[in-house]
Amino acid sequence: xxxxxxxxxxxxxxxxxxxxxxxxxxxxxxxxxxxxxxxxxxxxxxxxxxxxxxxxxxxxxxxxxxxxxxxxxxxxxxxxxxxxxxxxxxxxxxxxxxxxxxxxxxxxxxxxxxxxxxxxxxxxxxxxxxxxxxxxxxxxxxxxxxxxxxxxxxxxxxxxxxxxxxxxxxxxxx
Numbered sequence: 334x335x336x337x338x339x340x341x342x343x344x345x346x347x348x349x350x351x352x353x354x355x356x357x358x359x360x361x362x363x364x365x366x367x368x369x370x371x372x373x374x375x376x377x378x379x380x381x382x383x384x385x386x387x388x389x390x391x392x393x394x395x396x397x398x399x400x401x402x403x404x405x406x407x408x409x410x411x412x413x414x415x416x417x418x419x420x421x422x423x424x425x426x427x428x429x430x431x432x433x434x435x436x437x438x439x440x441x442x443x444x445x446x447x448x449x450x451x452x453x454x455x456x457x458x459x460x461x462x463x464x465x466x467x468x469x470x471x472x473x474x475x476x477x478x479x480x481x482x483x484x485x486x487x488x489x490x491x492x493x494x495x496x497x498x499x500x501x502x503x504x505x506x507x
Contacts, residue, residue, distance in 0.1 A: 366452050
């Protein structure tokens with residue numbers, strides 16, 4: 334039983350928040366974190382939005398001014414991620430194959446940050462939280478920006494909801 338609980342923890346985020354704009358980046362910087370890796374679709378923008386909006390551009394500028402290195406890590410195509418990145422101009426890793434760790438390791442090497450000093454922010458447990466936890470990153474799960482999703486994501490959400498409810502009960506939220 335204990336090993337099952339331990340295995341489940343790899344799917345639990347360090348924090349669960351409504352949106353990326355609720356993250357206390359100042360506190361995390363004080364704790365020694367120096368990089369923030371962001372999932373794209375339904376974390377930063379809806380999956381069908383292609384351009385970075387002003388609030389997102391400002392967030393990336395603020396984070397870099399604070400001293401963070403920032404990057405986008407997405408399972409989506411290079412064209413999709415590059416289009417969004419035109420307004421951001423930060424390192425990207427498209428076709429990341431999350432939850433596999435190979436490409437996430439590569440982007441960490443590119444931005445020259447050790448995993449234990451990095452934060453991963455995403456909206457999915459089975460890709461974003463899982464890959465971040467496997468590498469020892471601080472993981473933050475945010476609520477999806479919109480309910481409408483690609484079919485493959487929609488199917489995973491049912492199981493994720495069960496895990497999320499269990500996580501929230503353990504945290505004393507529900």
